[in-house]
Amino acid sequence: MNPLRPPSQVRVIKHYIQRIALLPSTMISSASVRTGVKFALWTSLVFVAFALLVSLPRGVSERQDVHTIQQQLHNLEERISQLEKQTAQTGVKTYMKTKFLSIKDRKRILVTGGAGFVGSHLVDALMLQGHEVTVADNFFTGRKSNVEHWVGHENFEMINHDVVDPLRIEVDQIYHLASPASPPHYMYNPIKTIKTNTQGTLNLLGLAKRVRARFLMASTSEVYGDPDVHPQVESYWGNVNPIGPRACYDEGKRVAETMCYAYQKQAKVEVRVARIFNTYGPRMHMNDGRVVSNFIMQALTGDPLTIYGKGQQTRSFQYVSDLVDGLIRLMNGNYSGPVNVGNPEERTILDFAKEIQHLAGGSSPPPIVLKPAAEDDPRRRKPDISLAGRVLGWKPKVSFQSGIQQTIDYFRRELKRQLADTSQS
Secondary structure, three states: OOOOOOHHHHHHHHHHHHHHHHOHHHHHHOHHHHOHHHHHHHHHHHHHHHHHHHOOOOOOOHHHHHHHHHHHHHHHHHHHHHHHHHHHHHOOOOOOOOOOOOOOOOOEEEEEOOOOHHHHHHHHHHHHOOOEEEEEEOOOOOOHHHOHHHOOOOOEEEEEOOOOOOOOOOOOEEEEOOOOOOHHHHHHOHHHHHHHHHHHHHHHHHHHHHHOOEEEEEEEHHHHEOOOOOOEOOOOOOEOOOOOOOHHHHHHHHHHHHHHHHHHHHHOOOEEEEEEOOEEOOOOOOOOOOHHHHHHHHHHHOOOEEEEOOOOOEEEOEEHHHHHHHHHHHHHOOOOOEEEEOOOOEEEHHHHHHHHHHHHOOOOOOOEEEEOOOOOOOOOOOEOOHHHHHHHOOOOOOOHHHHHHHHHHHHHHHHHHHHHHHHHO
């Protein structure tokens, strides 16, 4: 039978445990609101201290025992005081003002890929409207920094989750944006890209069926492939190479659209399909391989602007806020067929490079260099958005000059921040 601790020692231990129990009141109202990291540190320190209290060697004297307890608790209290001082200096986290919605008007919304470029802007818009938003992202291309300004808000939740695995959650609407979208990213692991757009979409359509949620699929203009019809209308079936390097993404999205309408027909799921054309804006990956980010980064760093081919291929660029507006209108509208969401203002890649060269290249803009054309690169890309105008009352509002300048400014700030971080490390 193990000997019990002396009664006086037990009283001392109880006394200090009670003192520890009183400490969280200030931490909960300050530091843990600011971030869960500090509170987690406090919790771990308490567990360490408690372990020391209950596992002291039986052979030491009571005086040594009490002295050890006092020393450990003193160190613990000092560290907690330091955290509280840091919290007082930084202040309590504040959020952008969100609209208040009643229970009947407030929706529970799941955004897959919500930490990505487009997804994070969509999350901002939905949060500001007053809805409850859950982000599910595996952070392959998404970044926590894109949505960190909402972390801790009562209407926001973030889940580290890969949509290839089933997700069980109660929601009213699902925006399915999860998929790498730039060629280098989706070509990096083509099988994973296919699984995300097929198995991932199947999982989420199953979720929509079970909880009776409306489902919006973020499809792409890539379903048109290298089009023979110009501009591209929703009734055009496309011209896609099913075994080319881009097929993992192009055909993955085409199958995802097929799944949507199969679930609509067979299981009565309310589906919406947005065919998204080239989009740009803040929070784009600086090195994602897309033409906008490539040209801006090359111009800001003084590297030659690289064009693959002769630069006569065309693209139509829309600013991200216009896209978000179109997605929300489509989700809440009554039209269930595919809808093009893009800006019909068409320009050649060469002309686009010259504009970026002028806007971001400084006093000595870098040269433009032509390289061999990429395989299966579409020759022309321009949406016909007359359907979006009729059924959604939507059209792009942000001019190219305004949007591209905001994007350049964002890239310039990010570049400076990266340089500052590098110099400090």
